[in-house]
Amino acid sequence: MAVVTIRQLLDSGVHFGHQTRRWNPKVKRFILTERSGIHIIDLQQSLSYIDKAYEYVRETVAHGGTVLFVGTKKQAQEVIAEQATRVGQPYVNQRWLGGLLTNFSTVSKRLARMKELEELDFDNPADSGFTKKELLLKKRELDKLHKSLGGIRNLQKTPSAIWVVDAKREHLAIDEAKKLGIPVIGILDTNADxxxxxxxxxxxxxxxxxxxxxxxxxxxxxxxxLIQRHQPSDESADAEPLADWERELLETPVVTDVAEVETIATESAADAAGAEAKAEGDAAATAAE
Structure with missing residues (x-):
């Protein structure tokens, strides 16, 4: 069964690029045409690249690897957290912390500190050994750590790969991954490299x-x-054993088909609406510049 269909990509507006004047010439080979000043992405090529990325992620996780999901822009934050959590993968959906990959030893110490603070009983100052003021400061520290590191609490080493929603916005994450030779998987819009x-x-x-x-x-x-990793085979014999949280995931049925999205009345109407939304975003970006 196909991972996704052209219709699903079309209905979700995957084919809309940026305004033609905001493009990166390196993406020329991925552009099908131009409509109303907006580049239209070739979805046939998207399908092919989706299959390659899907296969790579599946094999990486099957052999004990992890994929770090990265998306800090507003429209990506919720889905990044939701989907990464669904499959037990780490994620960053708030500000990227410099050195998260290249200085992982320091990040590990902060994770240890977060788990140490989680052991405190903030509701019973008398039993904690701290004053109310001290507990308040520690609670604020814990909240801050949860916000910045909560999505990677189970990350014990640098990830095997990263999934990036916006390459231009997440350039720090990509730079660190490149320094460590960590493969980058992500959405290539027409303004990206x-x-x-x-x-x-x-x-x-x-x-x-x-x-x-x-x-x-x-x-x-x-x-x-994850399911493939759990299935015994000679090839997976050397894979890392499943953690407790991974075993729990396997008890939950996995949805392998992409959910159907609401059918659009006409494709011309979809093109017009998507192009208009994209143009508004580009206009806002131009104004900000």
């Missing part, structure tokens, strides 16, 4: 439905990899 990815997926990295669909596909690949 394809050289930043090992596994690019040509598509719209701004629309919520597009980001949600593509992130879910990657999560489904990770879920399938």
């Amino acid at each position: 394809p050289d930043e990815f090992q596994f690019p997926i040509p598509g719209n990295d701004d629309a919520i439905r597009s980001v949600g669909l593509l992130t879910r596909i990657i999560a489904d690949a990770a879920a399938e990899g």
